[in-house]
Amino acid sequence: MAATCEISNVFSNYFSTMYSSDDPTLASVPPAPAFGADDLVLALGSPQMALEGTEKASWLGEQPQLWSKAQVLDWVSYQAEKNKCDPSTIDLSRCELDGAALCRCAPEDLRLLFGPLGDQLYSQLWDLRGCPQAPKGPPPPPPQGGSSSFPDELSWIMELLEKDSLALQEPLGEQGPFDQGSPFTQEMLEDCRQASPPYTGSFGVGAPSPGSSDVSTAGTGASQSPHASDSGGSDVDLDAPDSKLFPRDGFPDYKKGDLKHGKRKRGRPRKLSKESRECLEGKKSKHAPRGTHLWEFIRDILIHPELNEGLMKWENRQEGVFKFLRSEAVAQLWGQKKKNSSMTYEKLSRAMRYYYKREILERVDGRRLVYKFGRNSSGWKEEEVVGHRN
């Protein structure tokens, strides 16, 4: 278990870093790190764990090979702390390695530099790189932090992505009734923790419903389900809208702390019938942690063309004009990310409209489903993205 959590830790941190671009210093930082699986990360933000803190780890989301010296130091300190290693045993002054150099180090080199922590670093490093095995030397000891399954999970997700891509080859336009295909949803990871890898139910990726099969799905989530039509189509959707998508049994999302105390979902409460209320009681709170802003979520989908196919597209990349191709699907994805199964495009678009005032978005008159990034948004420009992906 601990092992499977690690991945979300990593992603969480990545996300918390990524989504804090309010920070002007971050705003200038390309948002799409070259992390091998960063694409998956889109909705993997499961910010609850992470490094325990809000401090950002500069190395997160970056491939170790790309780390700067400072990032290497940062990471080493983190590992030292994590492993309760006596910092005094490490002579950081001798550590003049950048990420590339670090990655070239053999275990013994690391041991020389970092003492007993060296082995741990070596193994963690390879985990981070998502490599199945280190190039030389003995297989890294199982990291006690439990991140050994990281690569495996990633590859599993990768497989799903591939399937999705295949599905996407099919013409868009008609999304099947089961439109949940998000390859990059956090639930996916969370689900996979509970269900074994072959788990496919949640997103219809691997278990496409006949007909629609994953088709649309591809990167998307969202079913054009009837419930989408309004505040959740009926009060029954408490969590149900997605019960189609995520049968409760198989959707462990609302687990643990969530459902405990009757924490309520953020936002104005939906009007509920008595029955619905009763039904709701004792159930999860779908409140999602902060740190993820809608516009950033949208941006990230857009800048990952390999994943956003069918969801949104750029109308004019230079100008930051984009269009929702499958608005409900995006809304559903957003809902998944926020653990809010009743999210609809209507609501999402309301939130989008609030961005006009803040100039995060600009109006595009007369064009349906078309928005434009405004001056207060960042990270979507090609220059910002490209450099970072290579």
Next chain:
DNA sequence: GTGCACTTTCCTGTTT
């Protein structure tokens, strides 16, 4: 405890 930011939900009316 309070206020603010950021949504989320609801609603009504308008436009496409």
Next chain:
DNA sequence: CAAACAGGAAAGTGCA
């Protein structure tokens, strides 16, 4: 007519 758009209003959560 349906879907999308607009925006006001109310309300919840997290954070400072």
